[in-house]
Amino acid sequence: MNILLVDDEPIELEQLEYLIKQKFPTWNFLKALDASQATQIAKNNDIFLAFLDIQLPGKSGLELASELRASYSFEIIMVTAYQNFQYAQTSLRLGVADYITKPVIEEELLSVLERYEPIGHFSEQISKALNIIHREYSLKLTLNYLASAIHINSAYLSRKFHEEVGMGFSEYLNEYRLKEAEKMLLQSPDLSIHTISERCGFNSQHYFSQMFRKSTGKTPREYRLQESVR
Incomplete structure (x- = not known):
């Protein structure tokens, strides 16, 4: 199952992959540093779930989420270092599945991932x-x-x-x-x-x-x- 991780900080991508892998070790992770890379990955792979940082260089994570939602059926979780209520509202209006803040707390991430546990082990x-x-x-x-x-x-x-x-x-x-x-x-x-x-x-x-x-x-x-x- 392909999981798309998008963040302009490589260390953040590695940490997120590490935390998620503890819960779902068989998932395959595809990583992008900006919206352009993410769009190309989504175009060439069947994505199951995407984690998008809101603060990306160039096109923002919210803009990217809007474009991905219009073209693909996978769910999106927004990630940001800014605890901004407006960001949360915009994310929900875009139809994203959830919204988590940085630094990512393991318990919070696992709580968000609970909804995928019943389907994470199927084909x-x-x-x-x-x-x-x-x-x-x-x-x-x-x-x-x-x-x-x-x-x-x-x-x-x-x-x-x-x-x-x-x-x-x-x-x-x-x-x-x-x-x-x-x-x-x-x-x-x-x-x-x-x-x-x-x-x-x-x-x-x-x-x-x-x-x-x-x-x-x-x-x-x-x-x-x-x-x-x-």
Whole structure:
């Protein structure tokens, strides 16, 4: 699995690679000192995840992130020595996965990397598929779209997905959407059930409620009330 690291300080690149390798020793690291090098690497390699320093010579990391997001489907984590709230806001608006500050603290980095642990040990193709599901679960995802996005045959993806993940694409997608709905119900108490069902990719609130009850034994409303008082 290819990981892109972008920083104009070689020692920072080496440290970041060292810290990440402790968690994911099989990942392959590709390093760039500026946006131009990073763009070329992204063009010639299948990237799974990118860490971009905001303060780069020439084109900034935020500009680079915007361009990469427009052309590729991999996730991006911004890294900066400046604890600037505006940088964080801009990063989130660009759709990056996370934002960490320098000097990089190992515990903070590992916390950010936790989200990739469930997919970090699958094959590169399935890791990419899961990465897209985790990022775009709110959209109308199909197996054909997923296969096209990672450039493989849909029948092959279906078989490989089941072999590695232990369930079919549709089942996994629904399970992931329901887990996200559980979090949203508790973290966003002002959001209506209808809004949450839409944001989690369900076609109707009725279908969402049926699936949620089948999964948890409670309706979304019951779950929110019972879990919020614990």
